[in-house]
Amino acid sequence: MSLFETQPIIETKRFLLRQMTLDDAQAVFENLSDPDVTKDMGVSPFQSVEDAISLINFMNNLFEQNIALRWGVIRKEDQQLVGTCGFNAWDTNRGSRVEIAYDLGKAYWRKGYMSEILESLIQFSFEQVGFHRVEALTNLDATPSMNLLMKLGFKEDGILRGYAAHEGHYVDQRCFSLLKHEWK
Numbered sequence: 001m002s003l004f005e006t007q008p009i010i011e012t013k014r015f016l017l018r019q020m021t022l023d024d025a026q027a028v029f030e031n032l033s034d035p036d037v038t039k040d041m042g043v044s045p046f047q048s049v050e051d052a053i054s055l056i057n058f059m060n061n062l063f064e065q066n067i068a069l070r071w072g073v074i075r076k077e078d079q080q081l082v083g084t085c086g087f088n089a090w091d092t093n094r095g096s097r098v099e100i101a102y103d104l105g106k107a108y109w110r111k112g113y114m115s116e117i118l119e120s121l122i123q124f125s126f127e128q129v130g131f132h133r134v135e136a137l138t139n140l141d142a143t144p145s146m147n148l149l150m151k152l153g154f155k156e157d158g159i160l161r162g163y164a165a166h167e168g169h170y171v172d173q174r175c176f177s178l179l180k181h182e183w184k
Contacts, residue, residue, distance in 0.1 A: 002066045012120045017071035020056045027081035028052035031105035040142040042166045082108040097133035137173040149176045
Protein backbone atom coordinates (compact mmCIF):
# COMPACT_ATOMS: atom_id res chain seq x y z
CA MET A 1 0.00 0.00 0.00
CA SER A 2 1.28 3.44 -0.89
CA LEU A 3 1.81 5.97 1.89
CA PHE A 4 0.69 8.83 -0.40
CA GLU A 5 -1.70 8.82 -3.36
CA THR A 6 -0.20 12.02 -4.77
CA GLN A 7 2.71 14.12 -3.64
CA PRO A 8 1.35 16.40 -0.93
CA ILE A 9 1.88 20.16 -0.87
CA ILE A 10 2.92 21.87 2.36
CA GLU A 11 2.52 25.59 2.87
CA THR A 12 4.34 27.72 5.44
CA LYS A 13 4.22 31.45 6.02
CA ARG A 14 6.93 32.15 3.43
CA PHE A 15 7.28 28.89 1.48
CA LEU A 16 5.49 26.31 -0.60
CA LEU A 17 6.83 22.76 -0.54
CA ARG A 18 5.84 21.05 -3.77
CA GLN A 19 6.97 18.36 -6.17
CA MET A 20 9.98 19.39 -8.22
CA THR A 21 9.64 19.67 -11.99
CA LEU A 22 12.20 20.01 -14.75
CA ASP A 23 11.50 23.76 -14.68
CA ASP A 24 13.35 23.74 -11.33
CA ALA A 25 16.53 22.24 -12.79
CA GLN A 26 18.49 25.49 -13.13
CA ALA A 27 17.82 26.56 -9.53
CA VAL A 28 18.61 23.05 -8.22
CA PHE A 29 21.86 23.14 -10.19
CA GLU A 30 22.80 26.58 -8.84
CA ASN A 31 22.26 25.45 -5.26
CA LEU A 32 23.87 22.02 -5.54
CA SER A 33 26.88 23.07 -7.61
CA ASP A 34 28.21 24.81 -4.47
CA PRO A 35 30.59 22.54 -2.52
CA ASP A 36 29.60 24.26 0.74
CA VAL A 37 26.00 23.13 0.18
CA THR A 38 26.78 19.55 -0.88
CA LYS A 39 29.55 18.75 1.61
CA ASP A 40 27.10 17.39 4.19
CA MET A 41 24.79 15.72 1.67
CA GLY A 42 27.01 12.81 0.65
CA VAL A 43 27.09 13.97 -2.98
CA SER A 44 29.69 15.77 -5.05
CA PRO A 45 28.89 19.28 -6.30
CA PHE A 46 26.82 19.20 -9.47
CA GLN A 47 28.76 19.86 -12.66
CA SER A 48 25.87 20.61 -15.02
CA VAL A 49 22.15 21.24 -15.25
CA GLU A 50 21.88 17.63 -16.44
CA ASP A 51 22.91 16.55 -12.92
CA ALA A 52 19.94 18.50 -11.55
CA ILE A 53 17.60 17.00 -14.15
CA SER A 54 18.79 13.52 -13.15
CA LEU A 55 18.20 14.27 -9.47
CA ILE A 56 14.69 15.60 -10.09
CA ASN A 57 13.79 12.56 -12.20
CA PHE A 58 15.39 10.22 -9.66
CA MET A 59 13.53 11.74 -6.70
CA ASN A 60 10.18 11.81 -8.52
CA ASN A 61 10.71 8.17 -9.52
CA LEU A 62 11.43 7.19 -5.90
CA PHE A 63 8.15 8.83 -4.91
CA GLU A 64 6.28 6.86 -7.58
CA GLN A 65 7.84 3.68 -6.11
CA ASN A 66 6.70 4.67 -2.58
CA ILE A 67 10.34 4.80 -1.38
CA ALA A 68 11.09 8.50 -0.75
CA LEU A 69 9.60 11.96 -1.14
CA ARG A 70 11.50 15.17 -1.95
CA TRP A 71 9.90 18.59 -2.17
CA GLY A 72 11.22 21.69 -3.87
CA VAL A 73 11.17 24.58 -1.41
CA ILE A 74 9.67 27.59 -3.20
CA ARG A 75 9.85 31.07 -1.70
CA LYS A 76 6.37 32.55 -2.15
CA GLU A 77 7.44 36.17 -2.63
CA ASP A 78 9.28 35.48 -5.90
CA GLN A 79 8.58 31.78 -6.70
CA GLN A 80 12.33 31.05 -6.31
CA LEU A 81 13.40 27.49 -5.48
CA VAL A 82 15.73 27.99 -2.51
CA GLY A 83 16.35 24.35 -1.56
CA THR A 84 14.80 20.94 -1.14
CA CYS A 85 13.60 18.82 1.76
CA GLY A 86 11.82 15.59 2.27
CA PHE A 87 11.67 12.02 3.46
CA ASN A 88 14.71 9.91 2.56
CA ALA A 89 12.89 6.82 3.80
CA TRP A 90 10.11 5.69 6.07
CA ASP A 91 9.16 2.55 7.91
CA THR A 92 5.60 1.70 8.81
CA ASN A 93 6.18 -2.06 9.24
CA ARG A 94 8.56 -2.41 12.20
CA GLY A 95 7.74 1.01 13.59
CA SER A 96 6.42 4.34 12.59
CA ARG A 97 9.37 6.50 11.62
CA VAL A 98 10.64 8.74 8.88
CA GLU A 99 14.10 10.07 8.04
CA ILE A 100 14.09 13.69 6.94
CA ALA A 101 16.75 15.48 4.90
CA TYR A 102 17.15 19.02 3.65
CA ASP A 103 19.39 21.44 1.78
CA LEU A 104 19.35 25.16 1.21
CA GLY A 105 21.26 27.28 -1.29
CA LYS A 106 24.06 29.24 0.40
CA ALA A 107 22.48 32.58 -0.58
CA TYR A 108 19.55 31.64 1.70
CA TRP A 109 21.51 30.58 4.80
CA ARG A 110 21.02 32.25 8.18
CA LYS A 111 17.65 33.82 7.41
CA GLY A 112 15.54 31.47 9.54
CA TYR A 113 14.27 29.71 6.41
CA MET A 114 15.17 26.15 7.36
CA SER A 115 13.70 26.49 10.86
CA GLU A 116 10.36 27.49 9.34
CA ILE A 117 10.53 24.76 6.70
CA LEU A 118 11.47 21.97 9.11
CA GLU A 119 8.82 22.99 11.66
CA SER A 120 6.18 22.50 8.97
CA LEU A 121 7.76 19.25 7.76
CA ILE A 122 7.86 17.87 11.30
CA GLN A 123 4.28 18.96 11.98
CA PHE A 124 3.19 17.29 8.73
CA SER A 125 5.08 14.12 9.70
CA PHE A 126 3.38 13.83 13.08
CA GLU A 127 -0.05 15.35 12.53
CA GLN A 128 -0.92 14.55 8.90
CA VAL A 129 0.94 11.30 8.29
CA GLY A 130 0.97 10.01 11.86
CA PHE A 131 4.61 9.01 12.26
CA HIS A 132 5.80 8.38 15.82
CA ARG A 133 9.49 9.22 15.24
CA VAL A 134 11.27 11.68 12.96
CA GLU A 135 14.99 11.06 12.37
CA ALA A 136 17.74 13.14 10.81
CA LEU A 137 21.34 12.20 10.06
CA THR A 138 24.27 14.61 9.90
CA ASN A 139 27.97 14.40 9.24
CA LEU A 140 29.98 14.51 12.45
CA ASP A 141 31.10 18.10 11.85
CA ALA A 142 27.81 19.56 10.51
CA THR A 143 27.50 21.97 13.44
CA PRO A 144 24.87 24.33 11.92
CA SER A 145 22.59 21.41 11.07
CA MET A 146 23.08 19.78 14.47
CA ASN A 147 22.30 23.07 16.22
CA LEU A 148 19.15 23.51 14.11
CA LEU A 149 17.93 20.01 14.94
CA MET A 150 18.52 20.49 18.67
CA LYS A 151 16.77 23.89 18.55
CA LEU A 152 13.75 22.07 17.09
CA GLY A 153 13.78 19.57 19.98
CA PHE A 154 15.72 16.66 18.46
CA LYS A 155 17.92 14.55 20.72
CA GLU A 156 21.16 12.97 19.60
CA ASP A 157 20.82 9.18 19.60
CA GLY A 158 24.47 8.52 18.83
CA ILE A 159 26.97 7.92 16.07
CA LEU A 160 26.28 5.40 13.33
CA ARG A 161 29.70 4.06 12.36
CA GLY A 162 30.45 3.65 8.66
CA TYR A 163 26.82 4.46 7.88
CA ALA A 164 27.05 6.42 4.63
CA ALA A 165 29.21 6.15 1.53
CA HIS A 166 30.78 9.23 -0.03
CA GLU A 167 33.36 9.28 -2.82
CA GLY A 168 34.36 5.67 -2.24
CA HIS A 169 34.69 5.94 1.55
CA TYR A 170 32.35 5.07 4.37
CA VAL A 171 31.72 7.85 6.86
CA ASP A 172 30.20 8.01 10.32
CA GLN A 173 27.00 9.97 10.87
CA ARG A 174 25.22 11.37 13.90
CA CYS A 175 21.63 10.24 14.34
CA PHE A 176 19.09 12.64 15.84
CA SER A 177 15.46 11.89 16.60
CA LEU A 178 12.29 13.57 17.78
CA LEU A 179 9.32 11.61 19.10
CA LYS A 180 5.74 12.68 18.58
CA HIS A 181 5.07 13.28 22.29
CA GLU A 182 8.19 15.50 22.47
CA TRP A 183 6.95 17.80 19.70
CA LYS A 184 5.60 21.09 20.98
